[in-house]
Amino acid sequence: xxxxxxxxxxxxxxxxxxxxxxxMTIDEKLLIAEGLDEAGVDIIEAGFPASSPTDLNxxxxxxxxxxxxxVCGLSRCTISDIDRAYDALKGRDNARLHLFISxxxxxxxxxxxxxxxxxxxxxxxxxxxAKNRFPEVQWSCEDGTRSDPxxxxxxxxxxxxxxxxxxxxxDTVGYILPHEMSALVKDILTNVDNIDQKVFSVxxxxxxxxxxxxxxxxxGVGARQVECTINGIGERAGNASLEELVxxxxxxxxxxxxxNFDGTKLSALSKMVSSIxxxxxxxxxxxxxxxxxxxxxxxxxxxxxxxxxxxxIMAPEDVGAEESKIVIGKHSGKHAIxxxxxxxxxxxxxxxxxxxxxxxxxxxxxxxxxxxxxALLKITNEVLAGExxxxxxxxxxxxx
Ligand code: KIV
Ligand code: ZN
Numbered sequence: 001x002x003x004x005x006x007x008x009x010x011x012x013x014x015x016x017x018x019x020x021x022x023x024m025t026i027d028e029k030l031l032i033a034e035g036l037d038e039a040g041v042d043i044i045e046a047g048f049p050a051s052s053p054t055d056l057n058x059x060x061x062x063x064x065x066x067x068x069x070x071v072c073g074l075s076r077c078t079i080s081d082i083d084r085a086y087d088a089l090k091g092r093d094n095a096r097l098h099l100f101i102s103x104x105x106x107x108x109x110x111x112x113x114x115x116x117x118x119x120x121x122x123x124x125x126x127x128x129x130a131k132n133r134f135p136e137v138q139w140s141c142e143d144g145t146r147s148d149p150x151x152x153x154x155x156x157x158x159x160x161x162x163x164x165x166x167x168x169x170x171d172t173v174g175y176i177l178p179h180e181m182s183a184l185v186k187d188i189l190t191n192v193d194n195i196d197q198k199v200f201s202v203x204x205x206x207x208x209x210x211x212x213x214x215x216x217x218x219x220g221v222g223a224r225q226v227e228c229t230i231n232g233i234g235e236r237a238g239n240a241s242l243e244e245l246v247x248x249x250x251x252x253x254x255x256x257x258x259x260n261f262d263g264t265k266l267s268a269l270s271k272m273v274s275s276i277x278x279x280x281x282x283x284x285x286x287x288x289x290x291x292x293x294x295x296x297x298x299x300x301x302x303x304x305x306x307x308x309x310x311x312x313i314m315a316p317e318d319v320g321a322e323e324s325k326i327v328i329g330k331h332s333g334k335h336a337i338x339x340x341x342x343x344x345x346x347x348x349x350x351x352x353x354x355x356x357x358x359x360x361x362x363x364x365x366x367x368x369x370x371x372x373x374x375a376l377l378k379i380t381n382e383v384l385a386g387e388x389x390x391x392x393x394x395x396x397x398x399x400x
Contacts, residue, residue: 003258006249007199007225008242010036011045012273013062014074015203015239016229018048022277026058032230033062035272037069039265041242045098045227048074050084059088063095070136072096077126086133096136099126100170103155104143116151120158127162138166140203145169145176149187156192166199166225171214174207174237178217186221201225204240206232211240216248219257230273231281231288243270243287243319251314267320287319294325298333301326305339328373330365334358340373341380349380356383 013029016022024032029046036044044066049056063071071092073085077099089095101112101122108114114122123139130137139159141152156167169188171181185202189195202218202225204211215226232241243266249257270288274281283291293316295301303310304324316323326336337358341349349357360379365371 001256003256005224006219006257006259007042007201008246008259008261009043009045009072009201009225009227010041010229010242011203011227011239012036012229012233012242013058014045014047015227015235016233016273016277019233019235019238022233022279024276026054026061028276029058030061030065032269032272032276033066033069035265035269036230037066039262039269040260041069042225042260043070043072043096045072045074047088049088050075050078050081056084056088059085063089063092070094070096072098072138074098074100075126075130077101077122079126079129082126082130082133089134093135095134096138096166097130097134098138098140098168099130099164100140100142101126102143103141103147103152105148106146107143120154123155123158124162127159127164131163136165137163138168138201139164140168140170140201142170143172145171145181145184146173149184149191152188153191156188156195160192160194160198164198166201167195168201168203168225168227170203171205171211172203174205174211176210176214177208178210178213181214182217182221185218185223189222199224201227203227205235206237206239206241209237211238212244212248215240215245230269231279231285233273233277233279241286242266247287247314247319250318263318264320288321293321293323294327295336296327296329297331298336301336301339302333305335328376329371330369332361337361337376340376344377346380346384349384353383 012032017024033044033046046059046062047055049059059073073089075081075085075097085097101119102108103119108116108119127137127139141147141155144152159167189200200223202215202223204214226240226245228240228242228245230242232238246259246261246263249259250263267288270281281288283289295304295311300311326340328340338354357380361376364375
């Protein structure tokens with residue numbers, strides 16, 4: 001069976017950079033854009049040219065320097081925004097304009113001050129205008145998931161008739177749930193004429209922690225582009241995380257999905273974005289956290305040492321991370337301790353000595369939970385030197 005290709009649209013440099021504390025210099029943006037390009041990302045949303053002269057310049061520099069990926073600029077549905085984006089992107093063969101306008105009652109009334117009919121007019125006017133200037137035009141409904149579905153169908157229909165090549169729904173405030181998202185995307189795909197001739201895309205935020213699940217649910221019913229960011233950075237709780245989407249497609253081969261992105265570049269890209277923005281990646285962050293390939297509990301260590309697949313669904317090298325770590329600590333088992341000592345050159349330890357080392361180490365960590373490799377080596381040397389375990393026991397009892 002042939003695989004379904006999913007386009008990866010990265011918006012680290014636009015939505016990611018928009019969040020408080022993540023602003024980047026042009027040189028930093030260029031570095032990230034080059035990294036994304038080398039990794040094979042399909043589209044780089046480089047910025048929002050009308051938002052500032054610096055952003056316009058950053059988009060221009062990225063458009064001039066990136067080799068293969070399509071380069072995209074964001075624009076509100078206004079002629080002057082489109083002209084700014086054109087200034088930034090003109091001359092690039094595979095440039096894309098990303099036009100957006102709000103479609104929910106709340107946003108139309110309180111943010112735009114427009115009636116639904118005025119929104120429809122703006123979509124028609126701006127998509128047609130953009131289509132004469134850009135090789136590719138993407139139209140997005142902001143706050144799409146809180147919009148009236150019947151109105152959404154009309155908006156998509158208008159954008160498609162005016163020439164949009166890609167149409168995108170944004171879950172701007174991360175409100176929708178996966179089963180609702182798949183039902184909504186399915187309804188849109190069934191109720192809008194010729195939408196099957198276009199690329200259907202989703203842009204999911206993570207306010208309730210469902211951004212990746214909502215993106216995957218949309219792919220399941222026909223979305224062919226997902227918008228995402230490295231480390232999931234973005235407005236408020238962030239966007240769908242690129243690394244989680246890419247590795248879901250690669251690990252779950254049974255989904256028959258494929259993307260161009262080279263997974264082995266993920267770890268380095270994550271570190272680059274983290275050091276540029278100063279946003280620390282939590283140790284348990286899926287795919288790129290420092291604990292993702294570390295095992296401390298005895299049962300897991302034993303399993304991984306027998307067969308990695310027991311507790312690892314991907315290998316560290318698949319995401320460009322360092323090899324799996326067996327962490328020596330409070331929860332380590334005898335198996336892992338033997339393996340660790342063997343790897344440090346202690347190859348002739350007898351069963352009795354190992355029992356002794358294990359017992360002394362376990363007693364030690366009861367007193368100091370932070371004991372690790374250094375303490376284990378010290379205990380091992382004591383045991384091999386024939387020091388009496390009873391003395392150690394007595395010492396620890398008198399201390400407690
Ligand atoms: O979250 C959002 O609605 C956006 C749009 C510009 C697509 O970022
Ligand atoms: Zn967004």
